[in-house]
Amino acid sequence: MNGMTKPAVRQDPYRPHVHYTPAANWINDPNGLVYFGGVYHLFYQYNPYASSHGHMHWGHAVSTDLVHWHEQDIALAEGEHQIFSGSAVVDWQNTSGLGDGTSPPLVACYTGHTSSNQAQYLASSQDGGTSWTLHPDAVLDRGKLDFRDPKVFWHAPTASWIMAVVHPVEREIELLRSTDLRAWTSLSIFGPAGATGGIWEVPDLFPVLDDAGHEHWVLKVDLNPGGPYGGSGVQYWLGDFDGQTFMPRTPAWWVDHGQDFYAAITWHDLPERRVWLSWMSNWQYAHHVPTAAAGWRGAMSLPREVGVRVDLDGPVLVQRPVPELQALRQAERPISAGITPFETDQAHEFLLRWPGSNSFRVQLEFRSEAGIEVSVEVTPREVAVRRPETAVTAGLTGYAGEHRAPLPPMEDHELRLFLDASSLEVFVGGGRAVLTDLLFPAQSIREVWCITEGLDHREAMGSLWPLSPTSER
Template sequence: MSALRPRIHFTARQHWLNDPNGLVYAGGRYHLYYQFNPRANDHGYMSWGHATSPDLLTWTEHDVALPWREGHDVYSGSAVVDWQGTSGLGQPGDPHPPVVAMYTGAGDHHQAQYLAVSRDGGTTWAFATPEPVLDEGKQDFRDPKTFWHAPSAQWISVVVHPVERQIGVYGSPDLHGWQTLSTFGPAGGVDGIWEVPDLFPLMDQTGRERWVMKVDVFAGAPQGGTGAQYWVGDFDGRAFTPTQQARWADWGKDFYAAVTYSDLPQSGRCVWLAWMNSWDYATQLPTHPWRGAMTLPRDLGLVPDGSGWALTQTPVQELDALRGESTALHGHGQEVEVTPGQPLDLTLSVPFGSSLTLTFTSAQGMEARLGVDGGQLTLTRPGPAGVAGFAGTHTVPLPTHSSDLDLRVILDACSIEVFAYGGQISVTDLLLPGSPIHRLTLDGAVTGEVWTLRPVMPDWNDSAAGESAEDQTVGR
């Protein structure tokens, strides 16, 4: 396994990966489909790659689920279990209800929405409709997120109109025939085109159901470039009505195309994950034979924050089972030596009004520095030669609180994910260490604990796939 290959985050064994697609629990497994180039390490020949997991963390990669074919790229979309058989795509005697994917087929300056079906619990797939089921005759019209809306007894799909900065809301009784119900936007951040919408319910702390509309922006995010924004509001089966202004879902540089899981076995649970990357430099990352990783899956919730409702994100509870040895943290110049490249899980409490500096160091020097001071959080990372726009300091305003600041920090070989105030703030950044991180240094009044995390990704031999050890050493 190379020095940059994540140990607890999903990567494909080889080739290019971007947006998660078709996240669904079916056939007793969590399925992760994703934008994938089965031929090379850059964006092209778009297909749906496929991996499954029993626990959202331990992934097994499978054959391509929906392959590219001449004139038909398989772009992003979603998957649902058709429990009631409304689609007519199942057959008598099937061991599972049909799993139906609605995806964007792209070619010849035209994008429209198509169906594919799996009759064995999401394992193998067939293209279900030679013609699109939803077509606006447009060049840019993509990324359907589809779900069953029980109160209105219909399927709902939100599909983005990227150039217009709008999201179309469509309804269907059977996933085949669709009608326009409403249009949302432009609103919030509109500096760049919109992509990858999602619409999902969450219970607030009073037990009331609220709805969250999420869409990604191609420019204008907090650290520049791509990012994700969301609104909290109401959905009546036809239109989404926001009840507060747009907010950023993540304050880092590398959080894009997050989508929620369908048909989770735990009632009321909501989980999503995102592509951990930025289009500012995604094609420049010095990894081989793979390129692209997913964030950790995250449990979602809603909490009041004085000016409305804040979306919370926390690493899925299953991550706790990977914890191993622990070390108490107390700050004041404390140094903690760790096995080079070891995944870590830190919990920290910073007293109200205090400051913190947490530095991650390799044999090459500082690889990341997390700071808290004066009502803001900063995350600094150096950048390797040849990856423009990577190095810098990312500044995050913290909510006004009169209590201690809780932080959770997840470190992997090439990433850091920070969660503050119970997940009201998340910061997701890639790292490209010159060599594996082996030391933590804490300055400031802080208490906490750091756990080692058991690696769960396969120990692929990247060198055997055509990469030398030198190829994974990042120079500065």
């Protein structure tokens, strides 16, 4: 397919072209993200029986480029307990003793869920993640109904494994240490702190370097409800970790200012960079998005490189789409003030740049025959995404509205966004402001209106690229 060829109209207008979703049924949180032998593994919460939450298994997909994903057989299946969220590591030194000596085992640490208890269990793979053995005894059990989502990583300074696990109702993250992934010793408790309007879930703790090479530790945790618009959301702190305690140096900030970014975790054992992705939905309406008729519900965000940028106001988290996505670009087309027609039978990437000033407005309105389906506006101090209610989304409580993210003063501005069949991901200011929103247009979007104020018409110009599909569905 090239940029001049119109693809056949699909029977499923909302199935993503470049975002991962399985062939059928329900998915939510990504789990066990691990890189091994040149392969990126994406495990995720999966119900193989229906397009609603329940009977949690770990689904599985693999990729060699973070872009083209290939669905695999179920990795961890429900048995005496459901397989709730967790993480996976490469046990290079076979500290767990779960390897057979031929190659390092992959070890997953997940929450086993029953109606009366949640505890942490191990599973292992000796063939690079293709098949798994579930080990029957819990390695961490507090006899609690809500105690879940272990994120495990190797901490070289203390030569030990560190686990971040959440106590949802208490709004606490507990840090623990182990030398063998089996026996765990409690180190410290973080929280309650920041936003506490809902239960906490899916913690992650990891270091990143800023542009000057200084290390910052990122602690992030999700909450539901209590997000920036009343539904679910993700908050983070920047600080220090000494092998025992996380010490924040910033207040809590939102990771994503849209409505549909939840349960992000980072890949383990990925050299030289930090990458994560999330479930792209919101618990306000996840069970009601209009895709069940096609037999599926849920998709993942695009993978993002995570870093820290130090501005005049201090350090902030930045997120940028992984550069591997540029390989999907087809024939480039210019975009400037006015109307640009395009086809939404495939995904598109948009990129605009313009010089900074004290007073300007750049707005992109994505329109179908039904009218404006979504708009993105950038001004000197903020970016806003507006999702109007349509006939398709009238029953989705929390869908329609305006989502805003602050921007620091900048000499030059950049707006980069990805429009897929049922989502919009917006990156502004080099990834300082990010908004992720599901999108269910009433009709196919066929044109973008670029409106500028306070700028010469030649100052806000850019490009759009149709993107090659990453799935044949």
